[in-house]
Amino acid sequence: MWRYLIRRLLELIPTLFGVSIAVFLFIHAIPGDPARLAAGQDATLADVEAMRVRLGLNHGLPVQYLYFLKNAVHGDFGLSYRQQVPVLVVVRQHFMPTLLLSLSAIALAFGFGLLSGVMAATRRNSWLDLTVTAASATGISVPSFFLGILLIYLFAVTLHWFPVTGSTSVRGLVLPAVSLALAPLATIARFVRSSFLEVAGEDFVRTATAKGLAYAAVTYKHALRNALIPVVTMTGLQFGFLLGGAVVIETVFNYTGLGWLLIQSIGFRDYPVLQVLLLLFAMEFMLVNLLVDLTYGALDPRIRYG
Amino acid sequence: MASAASAATAAPLKERHGRDLWRRFRRHRSGMVGFTLTVVFVLMAVFGRMLSPYQPAQADYLHVNAGISAAHWLGTDNYGRDILSRTLTGARYSLGIGVLATGFSSLIGSLWGLLAGYLGGWFDALSGRLIDILLAFPGLLLAIGIIAIAGPGFRNVIIATTIFGIPIFARLVRGSALAVRERAYIEASQALAAGPPRIMFLHVLPNILAPILVYITLRIGTVILIAASLSFLGLGVQPPTPEWGAMLSEAQLYLAIDPLMAIAPGVAISLAVLGFNLLGDGLRDVLDPRIR
Numbered sequence: 001m002w003r004y005l006i007r008r009l010l011e012l013i014p015t016l017f018g019v020s021i022a023v024f025l026f027i028h029a030i031p032g033d034p035a036r037l038a039a040g041q042d043a044t045l046a047d048v049e050a051m052r053v054r055l056g057l058n059h060g061l062p063v064q065y066l067y068f069l070k071n072a073v074h075g076d077f078g079l080s081y082r083q084q085v086p087v088l089v090v091v092r093q094h095f096m097p098t099l100l101l102s103l104s105a106i107a108l109a110f111g112f113g114l115l116s117g118v119m120a121a122t123r124r125n126s127w128l129d130l131t132v133t134a135a136s137a138t139g140i141s142v143p144s145f146f147l148g149i150l151l152i153y154l155f156a157v158t159l160h161w162f163p164v165t166g167s168t169s170v171r172g173l174v175l176p177a178v179s180l181a182l183a184p185l186a187t188i189a190r191f192v193r194s195s196f197l198e199v200a201g202e203d204f205v206r207t208a209t210a211k212g213l214a215y216a217a218v219t220y221k222h223a224l225r226n227a228l229i230p231v232v233t234m235t236g237l238q239f240g241f242l243l244g245g246a247v248v249i250e251t252v253f254n255y256t257g258l259g260w261l262l263i264q265s266i267g268f269r270d271y272p273v274l275q276v277l278l279l280l281f282a283m284e285f286m287l288v289n290l291l292v293d294l295t296y297g298a299l300d301p302r303i304r305y306g
Numbered sequence: 307m308a309s310a311a312s313a314a315t316a317a318p319l320k321e322r323h324g325r326d327l328w329r330r331f332r333r334h335r336s337g338m339v340g341f342t343l344t345v346v347f348v349l350m351a352v353f354g355r356m357l358s359p360y361q362p363a364q365a366d367y368l369h370v371n372a373g374i375s376a377a378h379w380l381g382t383d384n385y386g387r388d389i390l391s392r393t394l395t396g397a398r399y400s401l402g403i404g405v406l407a408t409g410f411s412s413l414i415g416s417l418w419g420l421l422a423g424y425l426g427g428w429f430d431a432l433s434g435r436l437i438d439i440l441l442a443f444p445g446l447l448l449a450i451g452i453i454a455i456a457g458p459g460f461r462n463v464i465i466a467t468t469i470f471g472i473p474i475f476a477r478l479v480r481g482s483a484l485a486v487r488e489r490a491y492i493e494a495s496q497a498l499a500a501g502p503p504r505i506m507f508l509h510v511l512p513n514i515l516a517p518i519l520v521y522i523t524l525r526i527g528t529v530i531l532i533a534a535s536l537s538f539l540g541l542g543v544q545p546p547t548p549e550w551g552a553m554l555s556e557a558q559l560y561l562a563i564d565p566l567m568a569i570a571p572g573v574a575i576s577l578a579v580l581g582f583n584l585l586g587d588g589l590r591d592v593l594d595p596r597i598r
Contacts, residue, residue, distance in 0.1 A: 014435055014438075015438045015442060018435060018436070018438070018439035018442075019439055019442050019443075022439060026454075026455065029455045030454070031455075137336065137580065137583065137584060137587075138576070138580060140583060141527065141531075141577075141579040141580035141583055142572075142576040142579075143531055143534055143538075143551075143554075143572070143575050143576065143579075145554065146554060146568070146572035149554065149557070149558055149561060149572065150568075150569075152561060153561050153565050153568070157562050240444045240445075241444055241445045242445075243444045243445065243447075244443075244444040244445020244446045244447050245445055245446070247445075247446055247447070247450065248446070248535050248538065248539060251538075251539055252558070262450065263539055263540075263541075266450070266453075266454050266541065267540075271454075274451075274454060278443065278447060278451055281443065281444055281447050282442040282444070282447070284444075285442055285443070285444040286442055
């Protein structure tokens with residue numbers, strides 16, 4: 001297990017390097033002079049040159065990259081162009097709302113996805129199964145921001161149950177979390193259904209039934225446990241995509257998390273903040289994928305880490 | 307694999323195989339729903355502009371945010387523009403981006419994956435890393451990053467969504483090519499001294515077309531969603547162009563007084579994406595039940 005963990009962590013390193021190079025080059029790919037952008041609009045030519053030296057932009061790209069790495073390891077990503085405070089300070093302020101939002105959304109998606117998937121599979125071809133299947137096909141196709149707008153109209157504008165937008169309170173969390181949860185919920189429900197049906201046809205399930213175990217024991221202990229393994233992978237992947245989806249939903253609800261900050265930073269051309277956000281999202285995504293692989297073993301003792 | 311049989315047999319058999327696939331597909335209920343929806347939206351993209359009762363950009367300040375009427379079946383927006391005409395015209399932008407970007411990314415990605423899978427060695431190792439890096443940015447973020455560099459607009463949305471799709475096709479095709487490479491008929495053509503290009507394009511590619519086709523169909527739906535999201539965020543096609551995502555973003559400001567402004571483009575996006583998704587699922591079930 002430990003050897004496997006270490007090997008997987010080592011394997012992440014080249015990708016992480018690649019991502020850091022991509023993110024580093026990102027700021028150079030933007031049209032315009034980064035020194036001029038950093039110095040601000042009213043800067044004189046001398047200010048711009050001073051900024052160029054201060055940011056190390058007078059060196060060649062490989063040297064600049066090494067500086068970028070060295071500073072990054074120390075948590076120094078420079079100053080936000082817009083607020084003139086360290087980027088990490090800006091990013092930290094918006095971290096918790098996004099964490100809260102994405103965790104609630106994935107919890108909703110996993111819980112209800114699992115429930116409806118199992119219900120559909122155990123009553124195959126019933127009206128319930130058809131409803132779940134149709135609803136999940138629709139759920140995957142409806143854009144999250146459209147659902148968000150519909151929910152705002154129904155529950156905030158018309159019924160006044162929830163604040164319209166711009167709240168990070170618990171009540172303000174409900175509508176964005178539901179909007180964000182829909183697509184992964186539908187995907188998980190669909191996946192649980194097919195995974196469950198596949199497992200239900202296997203020999204050990206027939207054996208369990210044949211030896212006289214109760215239906216519930218067969219369904220929930222034997223079949224479900226085995227059907228869950230691919231579902232965990234799927235949920236992990238969905239969590240990764242959800243981080244991307246948060247960008248849109250946070251904008252719809254004016255929910256001031258990292259995704260909202262990302263769109264604001266594009267609007268204000270605050271490239272250092274943008275750079276760190278891209279790096280952060282990519283690292284989170286890679287970490288989630290690693291965790292997913294590790295959860296495998298906990299659910300299926302047959303999988304050994306060599 | 308279904309198409310493996312077709313490629314290996316003579317032309318008349320191939321035709322019969324095609325008819326057989328169509329017969330099986332026709333019995334696939336949700337697949338046919340998807341097929342019908344897709345046809346409707348393709349027709350809308352081609353003829354929507356002609357069918358529109360009004361010019362999509364034609365403002366009428368005397369009838370702003372008017373509800374449903376005989377003159378305006380879906381009402382008018384905040385500039386008094388006919389919502390039905392804008393929704394009909396919008397199909398060409400969403401479908402255009404979906405089809406073009408998916409076409410480009412499947413072409414480039416398939417070529418890349420084919421090379422990596424067939425050649426192997428350092429090229430495969432290097433390209434595997436590159437794919438990992440591109441796929442490390444979750445969901446929309448790669449597209450958003452590209453737009454941040456290139457700026458918004460119709461053409462740049464196509465570029466961003468194309469790049470976003472390339473690694474996905476490259477990975478899929480590489481995997482399939484690896485599996486096909488071990489087959490006996492590839493060994494046979496190698497024995498007949500066929501060069502790598504001939505083997506890749508005449509023997510490997512035809513045998514992995516089924517999963518590629520399924521992915522293309524499903525991918526068009528995803529790209530339509532992503533392009534609409536980008537436009538909604540103000541990073542894609544810009545107003546006053548009647549692109550559905552852009553229309554939704556304008557509609558959000560008038561939600562309290564005119565929900566129809568949001569409902570028309572929102573339903574259009576949902577149905578278009580649903581169509582391609584159901585069609586893709588149906589194709590997958592018919593062509594090869596093993597592809598997941």
